[in-house]
Amino acid sequence: xxxxxxxxxxxxxxxxxxxxxxxxxxxxxxxxxxxxxxxxxxxxxxxxxxxxxxxxxxxxxxxxxxxxxxxxxxxxxxxxxxxxxxxxxxxxxxxxxxxxxxxxxxxxxxxxxxxxxxxxxxxxxxxxxxxxxxxxxxxxxxxxxxxxxxxxxxxxxxxxxxxxxxxxxxxxxxxxxxxxxxxxxxxxxxxxxxxxxxxxxxxx
Amino acid sequence: xxxxxxxxxxxxxxxxxxxxxxxxxxxxxxxxxxxxxxxxxxxxxxxxxxxxxxxxxxxxxxxxxxxxxxxxxxxxxxxxxxxxxxxxxxxxxxxxxxxxxxxxxxxxxxxxxxxxxxxxxxxxxxxxxxxxxxxxxxxxxxxxxxxxxxxxxxxxxxxxxxxxxxxxxxxxxxxxxxxxxxxxxxxxxxxxxxxxxxxxxxxxxxxxxxxxxxxxxxxxxxxxxxxxxxxxxxxxxxxxxxxxxxxxxxxxxxxxxxxxxxxxxxxxxxxxxxxxxxxxxxxxxxxxxxxxxxxxxxxxxxxxxxxxxxxxxxxxxxxxxxxxxxxxxxxxxxxxxxxxxxxxxxxxxxxxxxxxxxxxxxxxxxxxxxxxxxxxxxxxxxxxxxxxxxxxxxxxxxxxxxxxxxxxxxxxxxxxxxxxxxxxxxxxxxxxxxxxxxxxxxxxxxxxxxxxxxxxxxxxxxxxxxxxxxxxxxxxxxxxxxxxxxxxxxxxxxxxxxxxxxxxxxxxxxxxxxxxxxxxxxxxxxxxxxxxxxxxxxxxxxxxxxxxxxxxxxxxxxxxxxxxxxxxxxxxxxxxxxxxxxxxxxxxxxxxxxxxxxxxxxxxxxxxxxxxxxxxxxxxxxxxxxxxxxxxxxxxxxxxxxxxxxxxxxxxxxxx
Numbered sequence: 068x069x070x071x072x073x074x075x076x077x078x079x080x081x082x083x084x085x086x087x088x089x090x091x092x093x094x095x096x097x098x099x100x101x102x103x104x105x106x107x108x109x110x111x112x113x114x115x116x117x118x119x120x121x122x123x124x125x126x127x128x129x130x131x132x133x134x135x136x137x138x139x140x141x142x143x144x145x146x147x148x149x150x151x152x153x154x155x156x157x158x159x160x161x162x163x164x165x166x167x168x169x170x171x172x173x174x175x176x177x178x179x180x181x182x183x184x185x186x187x188x189x190x191x192x193x194x195x196x197x198x199x200x201x202x203x204x205x206x207x208x209x210x211x212x213x214x215x216x217x218x219x220x221x222x223x224x225x226x227x228x229x230x231x232x233x234x235x236x237x238x239x240x241x242x243x244x245x246x247x248x249x250x251x252x253x254x255x256x257x258x259x260x261x262x263x264x265x266x267x268x269x270x271x
Numbered sequence: 272x273x274x275x276x277x278x279x280x281x282x283x284x285x286x287x288x289x290x291x292x293x294x295x296x297x298x299x300x301x302x303x304x305x306x307x308x309x310x311x312x313x314x315x316x317x318x319x320x321x322x323x324x325x326x327x328x329x330x331x332x333x334x335x336x337x338x339x340x341x342x343x344x345x346x347x348x349x350x351x352x353x354x355x356x357x358x359x360x361x362x363x364x365x366x367x368x369x370x371x372x373x374x375x376x377x378x379x380x381x382x383x384x385x386x387x388x389x390x391x392x393x394x395x396x397x398x399x400x401x402x403x404x405x406x407x408x409x410x411x412x413x414x415x416x417x418x419x420x421x422x423x424x425x426x427x428x429x430x431x432x433x434x435x436x437x438x439x440x441x442x443x444x445x446x447x448x449x450x451x452x453x454x455x456x457x458x459x460x461x462x463x464x465x466x467x468x469x470x471x472x473x474x475x476x477x478x479x480x481x482x483x484x485x486x487x488x489x490x491x492x493x494x495x496x497x498x499x500x501x502x503x504x505x506x507x508x509x510x511x512x513x514x515x516x517x518x519x520x521x522x523x524x525x526x527x528x529x530x531x532x533x534x535x536x537x538x539x540x541x542x543x544x545x546x547x548x549x550x551x552x553x554x555x556x557x558x559x560x561x562x563x564x565x566x567x568x569x570x571x572x573x574x575x576x577x578x579x580x581x582x583x584x585x586x587x588x589x590x591x592x593x594x595x596x597x598x599x600x601x602x603x604x605x606x607x608x609x610x611x612x613x614x615x616x617x618x619x620x621x622x623x624x625x626x627x628x629x630x631x632x633x634x635x636x637x638x639x640x641x642x643x644x645x646x647x648x649x650x651x652x653x654x655x656x657x658x659x660x661x662x663x664x665x666x667x668x669x670x671x672x673x674x675x676x677x678x679x680x681x682x683x684x685x686x687x688x689x690x691x692x693x694x695x696x697x698x699x700x701x702x703x704x705x706x707x708x709x710x711x712x713x714x715x716x717x718x719x720x721x722x723x724x725x726x727x728x729x730x731x732x733x734x735x736x737x738x739x740x741x742x743x744x745x746x747x748x749x750x751x752x753x754x755x756x757x758x759x760x761x762x763x764x765x766x767x768x769x770x771x772x773x774x775x776x777x778x779x780x781x782x783x784x785x786x787x788x789x790x791x792x793x794x795x796x797x798x799x800x801x802x803x804x805x806x807x808x809x810x811x812x813x814x815x816x817x818x819x820x821x822x823x824x825x826x827x828x829x830x831x832x833x834x835x836x837x838x839x840x841x842x843x844x845x846x847x848x849x850x851x852x853x854x855x856x857x858x859x860x861x862x863x864x865x866x867x868x869x870x871x872x873x874x875x876x877x878x879x880x881x882x883x884x885x886x887x888x889x890x891x892x893x894x895x896x897x898x899x900x901x902x903x904x905x906x907x908x909x910x911x912x913x914x915x916x917x918x919x920x921x922x923x924x925x926x927x
Contacts, residue, residue, distance in 0.1 A: 130792070131851025131873075138825045138852075142899060216900055 084174050086260035087182060091170040093253035094189070097122050097163060102246035103200065105226050107136070108238040118148075119244060120200075122159040125150045143235070144215025145207055145224055155199060162192065170257070182261035189254050201228050313754060314764045316343040321784070324716050326729060326777045327386040327400050328750065330354075333770025334381045336402055336413065341716075341727055341777060342752060344766035352411045352420045353381030353404045355867075361420075363867035365843070365878035366798075369576035370565045373407055373425050382406045384433060384773040385500075389483070393440040393505045393721030397782035399483050401436040401445050408432035410447055410476055412483055414569065416786045421569065424485045425562035427582050428455045428472040428492070434501040436476070440509050440721070444488065444543060447474040448514045452495025452521070456560065465523035469495035472584075473514060475543055484566065489550050489583040490558075491541055491594060494647055495521055497530070498539070500605050500671075505721050506612030508630040510544040513615055517602035530602065531621060535654065537596040538606050538617050540633065549590045555583035570797045572875050588648030595637060596646065598654040599626050605671035605712075609680065609695050610721050614659055618669035618682065625669050625682065627698065629659035660698040664691045670711060671774075673718030675725040675755055681718075683710040683730065690730055690753070692760055704760040706751055708734040715755065716777030724779055728753045728760070731772040739767055748772060789853035791874030798876035800845035805829040810921050817842045817919075823857035823871065824849040825898040827923060828891070831906030835919030838886055838910055844869070847876040858894025861908065868894050883910045 101119035108115050118136055119126045125148060127133055137147045150156055166189060173181045208225025211218075219235065226232065226239040233239075316322055322340030325347075329336055334354030338347040355362030355371070362371050362379055371377055381404035388395035400413045408429035412422040426432055426447050434448035452469035454460055460468045470492050477488040496516035504511035519536045522529030549555065560582050567574040587594045601619035603626075608615055615628040633652065635641075641656040662669075668686030675681070679701065682691050688709050692702040710732050716724040730753065735746040747767035754761040793803060802808050802820040808829040811818045817840055822829045828846075836842055846859050850873035859869040861881055869877045883889060893904035911917040 129851065130794070131790070134849075135852045138850075138898075216903075 083182065083260040083264040084177055086256050086263065087170060087174045087185075090253045090257035090260060091167050091174075093249045093256060094163065094167055094170070096249040097246040098160070100245035100249065101126070102244055102250070104242060104244040106240040107139070108240065109236050115240075121156075121246070122163060123156050125153075125156070139237075140207075140224070142215065142217045143222075143224055144212035144218070146210060146212075148207070153203070155196075155203075159196070166192065177264070179261055179264040179266055182257060182264060186254055186257045186261060189250070189257070193250060193254075197228070204228065310761070310763050314342040314344065314752065316340070316345070321780060323780060324724070324727065324777045325780055325783050326714065326716075326775055327388070328731065328768055328772035328775040329383045329386050329402060330769050331384065331748075331771030331773055332382050334383050334404070335770065336383060336386055336400070337769040337772075338418065339750075339766075340780075341729070342763060344750070344752060344764050346769070348418055349769055350413055350418055350420065352402055352413065353378075353383050353409065353423075355379040357867035358870065360867050360869045360877060360879070363879075364869055365880060366573040366876075367420075367567070369574040370420060370423050370567060372563050372565055372576035373409070374427075374561045374563055374578075375407060378407050380406075381409065383411075383770075385435060385437070386774060386776045387436050387438050387445065388776045388778055389442040389478070390438050390720060391441055393509075395717055395720055395776065395778045395782065397778055397786065399442075400776060401438065403432050403435035403447065405431055405433055405450070408447065408449065410436045410445060410485065412478075412485060414483070415783050417569065417788045417791075419567070419569075421567040422483070422485055423563075423565045424476060424487065425564070426472075426474050426487065427560035427562040428470070428490060428558070428584075429453065429474065434473075434498045434514050437501045437503050437512070437719075438478075439503045439512070439543070440505055441480070442478045442483075444475045444477055444503075444512075445485070446501050446503065446512050446514075447476060448472075448498030448501055450497050450499060452497070455492065456558065462523050465495060466521045469521075469523075471495045471498055471516070473498060473512075473539070473541060475512075475546065486564070487562070487579070487582055489546060489555055489585055491546065491585050491587065493539065493587065493594065493649070494519075496537065496539075499603070502606050502608045502719060504608055504612050504630065505610070508608060508612040508615075510542060511630075512541045512543055513597075513606045513608065514539040514541065515599065515603040515606045515617060517604075535598040535600050536602050537651070538599050538603060538615065538628070539649075540595045540597055540615075542593055545590070545593050546585055549585055549593065550583055554590055555585050557581045558584045568797075569791070570795050572791070572796065572798050572877065591648075592637075594649045595633070596649055596651040597628050597633065597657055598643065598651060599628070600624070605669075607672040607674075607680075607719060610674050610676075610723060612721075614695060616662075616672045616680065616682075618671060620668055620670055620685070622669070623663070623665070623667050625662040625664070625672075626654075627659045627662065628657045632657045632659065660696075662691075662693050662698045662700070664693065664700050664703070666691050666703070671713055673713055673715040673728070674723050675715055675718070675728075676723045677725070679755075681713060681715065681728055681755070681760075683713045685709050685711065685733070688732075690728065690760065692755070702758070702760050704753060704762060706730045706732055707738055707749065707765065708732055708736060710751075712772070712774045714775035714777055716779065718777070724777070726754070726756050727763075727777070728755045729775060729777070731768070731775060733771070735767070738765060750775075790851055790855075791872060793847075793849060793851055793874040796847070796874055796876060798845070798847070800843070800878065801876045802845070802847045804849070805923070808921075808923075810835075810919055812919055815840050819844045819921075821846045821859075822849050823847070823859070823893065823904075825855065826893070826900035826904045828859075828893075828904065828906045829923040830921035831923045832909075833907070833921045834909040834911075835917045836883060836908055836910045837915060837917070838884055838913045840883065840910075842881045842883065842908070844879045844881060844891075845876055846871055846879070848873050850874070855897060856895050857897050857904070859891065860894045861891035862889045870895060881908075883908075886910050886912050 103120040324341040351361035408426040429449040430453040431450035433450035436445040455470040497518040518530035599617035601622040603617040604620040636656040641653040642650040666684035751765040848871040
């Protein structure tokens, strides 16, 4: 074995750990940026009214946004969006924390298969979270009060998961927001950590 | 000599008469044809687009101030200032009543003449706009972050606050001068004793740089000439304020003749920096008096009226160098200082020519003691020594002058009904344009500041006649917009105004628009009777007074059913609008209320006093169309007999 190869493989070991660390930083950004946004457009809201979903809260353009959306929703009998009553917003932050902790363990162990497992875990949890989000949207859109002031037979108000949809006088636009892109970046970088990690037997 | 003057007077009378009788419809100015000069395009602001300038026009006898967009002439808002406004509950709700408190009691009206924007470094800064109340002497301040009156201060020792409220370069002061001489202190004396007993007070109102809060810093007590208009020095002349006066004859009856006898009246030049020194050195007398100072708190959404008992007064004979009189021909009306601060234009309203004084010559004349005489210790400067030039325009009855950014001045002529453009420094007349009819003030955005923004000139006319579709004997006044960006003045547009606009101010929209608030933050509401959520809405009885802590949100009141009110109770509805969205006010009207409605902005609390006299069930409802279910936004208040033992109850949705 040539000296250069050894040096290269050492650098490679080092690189994977750095990449994985970077992946964890990107994942940690979900604490600071919303993961999804839903914008409502209507003639009376020319610049739109936007709601941001975080891993632990729901916010808007202004402190009054959630109240304004709830006011609009109550006419058609939708439930109030009350962040305090959504359990996911209470425990998601701990799940992300746990995943970051596992990421640190993977850096310590620095095994190719462990990196891959971590990537798979994040992907799995992400799909699960989006499915959960879909269920909430379905519930808000379909579970309507029988005492609503405005009842349109056959009408449901589920916003789209991804894209644009017209709901009566509103156009609802829903897309992943910065936090989701950071999760995506984290997954890609972690995958690179796996990719560049050489298995011992191959190196020697 | 006297005969000559009488002849001159008769001559003027003839001129004025002929002007008035010649007010038959005139053919439109050729230049204003929409096809020849693309005039329509110049004032066209497409739907949804914003105007380039805000214009603030005084409402004159309406007591209010109206806000227009220029160049479109769109009316944006009427801000209630000195007059009650049932539409907005202004002066009717408990929160704004204290604003209209005076030493004479609650005064529901005034005559508002001159808006003046606050300035920083001599340039309008878009923070506040001041306006004077002429009849019951006061100055008001409007906050331009939410376009509402936030302060009104009364002026002691004054009668007819006309020469007001002009600001210094950094809004250190807004000034006020009494148009009518009055006894100081007020007392029961013969009007015939005018010269002996009457005085003319000039007031300097300090303005806190951060909060804008006003205070009467000091007054200067002068002979009872009629202090008509004012402007503060700028640049070189910063530190001085100039007040025109008429009736230096000190007549007390038939003033149209008796106040027009002397060839020259005065511009009083007051060195307010010197005044500050005299006040600091204890030269001011503390005069006992009584006046009100009323301040609105935009977190408490409530005004507080405070009585002030003394005022500091400077007597010029005790304070050398404080005041000088500049002789100015024929009852000068407007006094306008050019953007450099060097030239002081005095418009002798009964003459054809305008005298322009030089500030540097004035300083020299003071240094050389070039005095004609002294009046109660106030030196009268030599007219020739201070004169910079005379503008001979051929117009009659000059009133007011504003400036553009290119060294030109524009003066209104009431009698010949026109605006004349002339060159500052050469006094050469460059152009003239007719006004329809009898123009008073004019306004160029920033035109009385160090940095005129130019572009447009707005003439505000006293007589309307045939300009619009007739509406019976009473017509609105008329404003006319001119393009002054070229060599020739071009008439673009005219539009009717609210009340009688005297003066106006204009400012680029960009200096105001970004600061305009969309609603009040509910979390910052410190009103003593605020209700921050529906679940704490309640009613508290204290003897025969009821406090209803009520909320509004689309589309219901909480509570909306009330029982247990008794005939003769005083019911205070403290209504908090819980909305936190732009343009969602709610209104509150209740049957039989003898005052007005409430119009509550998002995040605000307002209070209506309701005193039901007879038993019954009284509907109340939202008066401002708020939502698709606005019509359903209603409720009932049940009133029982005075001696009934009906329990106090309230609910929304289901009975408690």
